[in-house]
Amino acid sequence: MFVFLRTTALVFALAGALAACALAFLTTASIVGRALWAxxxxxxxxxxxxxxALCISLCLPWCQLRGANITVDFFTVRAAARTRRVLDGLGALTMSAMMALLAWRTAAGAVSVQESHETSMILGLPMWVVYAVLAPGFALTLAVALYQAWGHLRQRELPEVAG
Structure with missing residues (x-):
């Protein structure tokens, strides 16, 4: 299971990085066009x-897998390893609940927006696509967080978690 989650999260993160590079080129081309030709x-x-939004959604699973989300460990630095693992497990459960909500609502939003035929203001792009492409990243982050919660609460070492 871990290999599947890791590989899929890596593919999603690479796709997110490629999308970010494409956005950088788009922004640069737009700025150059504005500066040189108005x-x-x-x-x-x-x-x-x-x-x-797509980049964030695609990179979230990798970030979660690597333990790179923001944590506040000021009060737990001196706590026993078992206590920290339980708290990390509860944090991962909380993250999975949040990701379940986001995945569900973005998928439901995609259906709702598709039914209303909503489009973007300037380009007229169908807005349901924007919602629909966010849901898989949230769903994968949910799966990763559940895997981590299970590992932490069972007091097992998780191979990808940094530090």
Whole structure:
């Protein structure tokens, strides 16, 4: 199970990185067009907003897998390893609940927006696609967080968690 989660999270993160690079090129082209010809790319702000949301969604599973989310361990630095693992397990359960909610609501939002035929203001892109592409990243983060919660609460070492 771990190999599948790790491989899928890595693929998602690489896709998110490629999307971020594409957004950097898009933004650069728009700025150059605006500066040299007073003609930015139409819809550049829309595409950047959609793309950044996609990048975040795709990179979240890898971030969770690596234990790279923000943690506040000021009060637990001196706690026993068992106590820290239980707290990490509860944190992972909380993260999984949040990701379950986000995955469910973005998928439901995609269906709702598709039914209403909503489009973006400038480019006229179907908005349901924006919602739909976010759900898989949230769902994978949910799976990773559940795996971590199970490992922490069973007092097992998790191979990918940094530090």
């Amino acid at each position: 003609a930015p790319l139409p819809g550049d702000v829309e595409l950047t907003q959609f793309g950044i």
